[in-house]
Amino acid sequence: MLQTLRQNAGSWIIKFLLLAIVVVFIFWGVGSFKSSNEGRVALVNGQTITYDDYNKAYAVQMENLKYQFGDQLDERLLEMLNVKSQVLNELINNKLLAEEALRMNFDVSPQELVDSIRKIPAFQVKGVFNPDRYAMILNSMRRSPGEFEALQKEALLIAKLRSLIADSVHVSEAEALERFQYQDASVDIEYVLFEPLVYKDITPKDEEVKAYFEENKESYTTEPLVMARYFRFSPDEYRSKVSIDDEQVNEYYLEHKESFLDPKTVEARHILISVPRDAEPAVVEAKRLQAEKIMNMAKEGKDFAELAKKHSDDPGKENGGFLGAFRKEQMVQPFSEAAFSLNAGEISAPVQTQFGWHIIKVEKVNEEKQKTVEEAADSIRQTLASNEAETLAYNEAESLYDASFDNDDLKNLGDSKSVKLWETEFFTRQGPGNISEPVKFGTVAFNLENNEISQIETIGSDFFIIQVMDKKPSAIPPFDEVKEKVRAGLIRELQTQKAKTDAEAFVAELKGKTGSEKTDKQEPLFNATGYFKRNQAIPSIGNEKEISDAAFMLTSDKPLCEKALKGAKGYYVIQFKERKIPDMSAFELEKKDMNKNLLREKQMETLNALVENLRKKADISIKEGFN
Missing domain, CATH: 3.10.50 (Chitinase A; domain 3)
Structure with missing residues (x-):
C-alpha cells in the first residue's frame, strides 16, 4: 500500500492525504511513521525504539569502530563484536535508566534543560550560545529541536541517576591496599617460544587443501x-550563487550582537607550589610559606619567568609559567578571582586552589570590547553565506x-x-x-x-x-576461487599444530627432569623477561593475559607451568624465576589513584547490576533479526 502511495504521490491530493495520515498518527499518540510497528526495532515497557534511533546510534558506533580498528574492520569482526546487539542494548538500557530515574522522582526542569543545551560547545560561537548555530546543527542532524531536547532530557535524567549511584559507593583503605598489593606485585619468568613460522617444510597435498576447505568453508564466506x-x-x-548584502549583515549583527562581544581577558604567568589534596594542615602551611617566600623575591624585582622555571611545579614552567590570555570562567574560581582583580604588572599573594598555592603575575589586561558591525562584517558574511x-x-x-x-x-x-x-x-x-x-x-x-x-x-x-x-548476499565462494588462500590457511594451521606439539613435548620433558638437570641442560634455551606487573606488557612477549595470569600462579616450589601457553607469536613454555613484593612506601603515593580507579570500577559494577535487575523486570520485545 505504501509503495502505491509513493508511486502516486505526485498529486497534491495524495500529498495532502499523506500529511493527514501523519497528523492523525501524531494526535492518536502513535507518533509518526518512524514509530509505527513497521519502523520499530524494540519496545521497552511501552516505549518505542525506532529504526531511526537505531540507525543513528549504529552509525556513531561504526565510526568509533572504524577509528579504532581501521582497515581490520570487516564483516567477521563486526559479527564477533556483535555490534547490532551492542547498539540496541545500549538504547534499551538508556530507556530503562531514564524510566528508573523518573520512578525515583528525579526531574529535569525546563531551565536545567535550557542551561545544559546552552553549555554544549558545538552550539556556541566564541563561548556564547548561538541560536542560528543550534538550528543549523540540528538541521544537519535531521533532528527537530523537540527530538533533540527529548534526548538531552533523557541524558540528564540518566546522569542524575548515575550521580546517585556514584555517591552511594565507597572504597575502604583495606580494599585499596588489597588492590595495590595485587596490582603492584611483579614477577620475573623465563620462557621458550615455539614459533609456527620456523616450520618451513610443511607442504600439504591438493586433496588435503580441498578437505580443509570443506571442513572450514564457512570461514571463507564473503561479506555482503x-x-x-x-x-x-x-x-x-x-556558494557562488549566494550574495549577502549590507542590510543582511546589519540585521544579523543586531540579532546576535552578544556573539561579537569579546570578553575581558587577562594575560598572566604563574608559579605553582603543588600540595597533595589529602595533605596534613602542617604540610599545607609549609607550602604556603614557601610560596610566600617566592612571592617576596618576585616583588623585590627578581625575574618572574626565571623564578617560575626554577621553583614552579607546573608543567608549563619551562616557558616561564606563561598562561597566555584567558577568560575568567576558564580558570578555577580562586585563581581567576585573583587574576582578574590585578592590574598589569601586579603580583598576587599566594592563592590556594585544589592544585596547591599559586603566585600570579598579570602581564596584560584586555578589557571587554564590543566589535563594531564593520569589524564583524567578514565573519557575518561567511556565516550567512554558509547558511544560505x-x-x-x-x-x-x-x-x-x-x-x-x-x-x-x-x-x-x-x-x-x-x-x-x-x-x-x-x-x-x-x-x-x-x-x-x-x-x-x-x-x-x-x-x-x-x-x-x-x-x-x-x-x-x-x-x-x-x-x-x-x-x-554473503556467500561461500567456489573452491577454485580461494584455493591458494585456503592452502595458506592450512599451512598456518599445520605450523601452529606442530609448534603446539613440540611445546607440549618440551613441557613433558621438563617435568620428567630433576632441578639440576634443568639447570645444566635447559637453561640456555630459556630467555628471561625481567620483572613485570599484572597490568603491564610482558617484556619481549607483549600483552598476553593468559601468560601473565599463569606467571603469577608460579612459585619457587612449583616453578614450571605445566601446559604450553598460546600467544600471538606462538606457544610458550614458561617457568618461574623470581618474585618481587610491592614497596609499601609507594602505597601512600599511589593510594589516591588506586582509590579513584577502584571507586570507578565499583560504580560501574553497581550500575551494571541495576541495569541487569531492571532488564529482568522489564517488558522488552525486540524485532526479529535484532536479538
Missing part, C-alpha cells in the same frame, strides 16, 4: 555487498526527493533534471571510499532494499539521496 547510485548536494557548490548555501543545497535535494515520488529511478530522474548522478562499485558496510563518512553511507545503503530510495541523508557536510542498485 551493495552497489548504489546517488545524488550529492554539496553546499560548497552553491546549505539551504540552497538542501532545497534542491528536497526538490529532487519530491520528484522521486513520481519517478523512482534516480538515473531517469537525474537525466530529466540535468543533475549529476554518481554510481558506486560494490562495497561492504564500511561504505565506498570516495565519501567523507563512508561508514554512515554504508549504514544507510545496507538498510535499503533493491531500488529503494533513501530519505535526504546528511553525510559529512553534504546532502545525499541514495538508491540501491544491486545487492550481493
Whole structure:
C-alpha cells in the first residue's frame, strides 16, 4: 500500500492525504511513521525504539569502530563484536535508566534543560550560545529541536541517576591496599617460544587443501555487498550563487550582537607550589610559606619567568609559567578571582586552589570590547553565506526527493533534471571510499532494499539521496576461487599444530627432569623477561593475559607451568624465576589513584547490576533479526 502511495504521490491530493495520515498518527499518540510497528526495532515497557534511533546510534558506533580498528574492520569482526546487539542494548538500557530515574522522582526542569543545551560547545560561537548555530546543527542532524531536547532530557535524567549511584559507593583503605598489593606485585619468568613460522617444510597435498576447505568453508564466506547510485548536494557548490548584502549583515549583527562581544581577558604567568589534596594542615602551611617566600623575591624585582622555571611545579614552567590570555570562567574560581582583580604588572599573594598555592603575575589586561558591525562584517558574511548555501543545497535535494515520488529511478530522474548522478562499485558496510563518512553511507545503503530510495541523508557536510542498485548476499565462494588462500590457511594451521606439539613435548620433558638437570641442560634455551606487573606488557612477549595470569600462579616450589601457553607469536613454555613484593612506601603515593580507579570500577559494577535487575523486570520485545 505504501509503495502505491509513493508511486502516486505526485498529486497534491495524495500529498495532502499523506500529511493527514501523519497528523492523525501524531494526535492518536502513535507518533509518526518512524514509530509505527513497521519502523520499530524494540519496545521497552511501552516505549518505542525506532529504526531511526537505531540507525543513528549504529552509525556513531561504526565510526568509533572504524577509528579504532581501521582497515581490520570487516564483516567477521563486526559479527564477533556483535555490534547490532551492542547498539540496541545500549538504547534499551538508556530507556530503562531514564524510566528508573523518573520512578525515583528525579526531574529535569525546563531551565536545567535550557542551561545544559546552552553549555554544549558545538552550539556556541566564541563561548556564547548561538541560536542560528543550534538550528543549523540540528538541521544537519535531521533532528527537530523537540527530538533533540527529548534526548538531552533523557541524558540528564540518566546522569542524575548515575550521580546517585556514584555517591552511594565507597572504597575502604583495606580494599585499596588489597588492590595495590595485587596490582603492584611483579614477577620475573623465563620462557621458550615455539614459533609456527620456523616450520618451513610443511607442504600439504591438493586433496588435503580441498578437505580443509570443506571442513572450514564457512570461514571463507564473503561479506555482503551493495552497489548504489546517488545524488550529492554539496553546499560548497552553491556558494557562488549566494550574495549577502549590507542590510543582511546589519540585521544579523543586531540579532546576535552578544556573539561579537569579546570578553575581558587577562594575560598572566604563574608559579605553582603543588600540595597533595589529602595533605596534613602542617604540610599545607609549609607550602604556603614557601610560596610566600617566592612571592617576596618576585616583588623585590627578581625575574618572574626565571623564578617560575626554577621553583614552579607546573608543567608549563619551562616557558616561564606563561598562561597566555584567558577568560575568567576558564580558570578555577580562586585563581581567576585573583587574576582578574590585578592590574598589569601586579603580583598576587599566594592563592590556594585544589592544585596547591599559586603566585600570579598579570602581564596584560584586555578589557571587554564590543566589535563594531564593520569589524564583524567578514565573519557575518561567511556565516550567512554558509547558511544560505546549505539551504540552497538542501532545497534542491528536497526538490529532487519530491520528484522521486513520481519517478523512482534516480538515473531517469537525474537525466530529466540535468543533475549529476554518481554510481558506486560494490562495497561492504564500511561504505565506498570516495565519501567523507563512508561508514554512515554504508549504514544507510545496507538498510535499503533493491531500488529503494533513501530519505535526504546528511553525510559529512553534504546532502545525499541514495538508491540501491544491486545487492550481493554473503556467500561461500567456489573452491577454485580461494584455493591458494585456503592452502595458506592450512599451512598456518599445520605450523601452529606442530609448534603446539613440540611445546607440549618440551613441557613433558621438563617435568620428567630433576632441578639440576634443568639447570645444566635447559637453561640456555630459556630467555628471561625481567620483572613485570599484572597490568603491564610482558617484556619481549607483549600483552598476553593468559601468560601473565599463569606467571603469577608460579612459585619457587612449583616453578614450571605445566601446559604450553598460546600467544600471538606462538606457544610458550614458561617457568618461574623470581618474585618481587610491592614497596609499601609507594602505597601512600599511589593510594589516591588506586582509590579513584577502584571507586570507578565499583560504580560501574553497581550500575551494571541495576541495569541487569531492571532488564529482568522489564517488558522488552525486540524485532526479529535484532536479538
